[in-house]
Amino acid sequence: MGEGSTRDRILTAGEALFAEVGFEGATLRRLTTTAEVNLAAVHYHFGNKEGLFRAVLERRLAPINAERLRRLDLLESRSASPSLEEVVEAFVGPMLSVQQDPRAVAFVRRLLGRICTDQGGEWIPHFLAQFSGVKERFAVAFQRALPALSPAEVAWRMHFSLGATAHAIADETRIAALSDGLCDPRDSETLLAELVRFITGGLRAPQREERS
Amino acid sequence: MGEGSTRDRILTAGEALFAEVGFEGATLRRLTTTAEVNLAAVHYHFGNKEGLFRAVLERRLAPINAERLRRLDLLESRSASPSLEEVVEAFVGPMLSVQQDPRAVAFVRRLLGRICTDQGGEWIPHFLAQFSGVKERFAVAFQRALPALSPAEVAWRMHFSLGATAHAIADETRIAALSDGLCDPRDSETLLAELVRFITGGLRAPQREERS
DNA sequence: GTTTGGGTAAAACGATCGTTTCATACGAAC
DNA sequence: GTTCGTATGAAACGATCGTTTTACCCAAAC
Known part of the structure; x- marks a missing residue:
């Protein structure tokens, strides 16, 4: 140090x-x-202490959100309608792979997950401000890939996807206990593949049947 | 008070x-x-303070896990192979509806989600101890409802399901911002329905293709 | 009536927190 | 060489934390 x-x-x-x-x-x-x-x-x-915390957050969040938008730009430049898997991976992938710095990985895996679940705190608006641009872009992309869903359903499922991602990324021990050692939380590649598959499955779930 | x-x-x-x-x-x-x-x-x-925290946890967690097992028992007594939706709802539902006490709801919606994401702390083993019996029962039920999946894949997806649930339950404000007011986080009924649908969709996602 | 022990009240303990103050060292500008 | 703004070091400030100590109340036991 x-x-x-x-x-x-x-x-x-x-x-x-x-x-x-x-x-x-x-x-x-x-x-x-x-x-x-x-x-x-x-x-x-x-x-003060909170100013330091905000600075710590910004140093890591900015590249992640920039990479998300970069990948989405790339997808949309190649095809008018990217596949759902591609959009999900553009959204989730950067959290696991933007930086090769192991300290950045530790930050994302522990701090970011904690932030997502923290209710109080004054930095959440500050955190969402950086995220807001990303949110709208991906909401449109998800809606296009899932035309049958209502906007509210898209929002719900993006919400759930965020939860699954935050939980999976923050975890370092529970999946090992849950699986009796079958799953390795440090295997980012498998984690990403399984997570993308789960999220796309959830996003593609049949919509709510309207009682007619 | x-x-x-x-x-x-x-x-x-x-x-x-x-x-x-x-x-x-x-x-x-x-x-x-x-x-x-x-x-x-x-x-x-x-x-001491930690002893109080453990007592607070136990008072609410025990009924939730008991209700989970009760519902699963009921399902398995009715049918040899309950549907995936039924198992998911037996697992997720009790977190939202065991107690009619609004204070219990506040606890579940804020504290439980926070615990699930908290890495440190000595109460996590204490917390998992109560959960362990539930884990095995539902792992078997999920595996039966999803025979094509490997045990590791079932574990991964249960893990993701927990994350989506914890995040959705803990949240009281973000989904409103994310959806521009379309979704109401206090509408437990809609939340549960959408969450169950998302999770079942994720659990049913096609398995990883084996490269042959 | 006396004793006993569970429960509560008031006050203080030592430790540690975020923050501030003041002095000092250093390099660039003039 | 002097000045000046930036940066750092050492020490202390006031507040507050979890915890402990001590004394007191009061109903049940003997």
Whole structure:
């Protein structure tokens, strides 16, 4: 932890610590100790603890959402109607594979899942703001791939897909216990393949029958 | 908050407070203030803060898991091979409808979802212990309803189903933003119907093609 | 009547938190 | 060489945390 500027060391250590113990569980003293940085440096560079957290979030979320849009652009430039599997993979894949940095993976797998489930906190609007552009683009893409569904049903199923993804990505131990060792949570490739298959299946489920 | 014994008032207030701000965010002083209980009473009745949290969890989880098994027993007594929809609803339904107590609903919708995503914490084994009996029973039921899938694939998809459920149940605001107001997160009936449909669709997705 | 023990009340304990203050070191601008 | 804004280090501040201690109330047991 002795490389990079002070600011970068704080960001990196904060990312790891927030991912490990969450926002409230993280301590600036523990953070500055592992980062080999003075305690006051956090407030100098980021204002306060929450400012640091927002900076940590943005550093990783921006590339993920950019990659999502890039892949969707690519799909739509190739075909007027991309397949559902392609759209799902463009949405889910970047969370698992944007960065080769293992620290980024740790962030996504632990912190992002935690954020998605956290109710309180003032950073959720800040988090959704970056996500909003992505949401609309993919809502349109999903609706096109699933013309039989109503917009409300598309929204519900995107919601469920997000949940399955967040849970699967955040998990590092439960799937092993659930499967009695059959499934390896670190096998990102299998995880992505199974997750995409599950989500596409759920999205393609027959629509609600209208009582006529 | 002026009814019931001291112990019950602590449990009820703790349930609400943990659901609102999480374990680390909850303060015993705020808890004892709203419960109109002395600070020391928490340690007298529950040992410490974590003991109180475990007691809060158990009070709500036990009925849910009991109801799950009861419904599964009922299904299997009626038919040798219950339909997938029935099994999914027996698994998901109790989380939304076991108790008519609105405080129990608040607990399930906020705290349980949070627990499912929380990585650290010592109560997860304690939580899984109660869940373990449920897990095996439903794993068998799902495997029977989906004979084409490998055990590993059944485990993966149960895992994803749990994630979609936890996310959907914990959410109270995001689906409204995601759907631009089309979907109402408080409409438990629609939520359950859409969720069951999504999960059954995901579980029924075509299996991984073996490269021969 | 006295004793006993479960339950509650008030107060303080030590620890640790996020934050602030103040002094200092360093490099660029003039 | 002096000045000045940026950055860091050391120390302390006030607040609040979970927990413990001590004393008190009161109904049941003897």
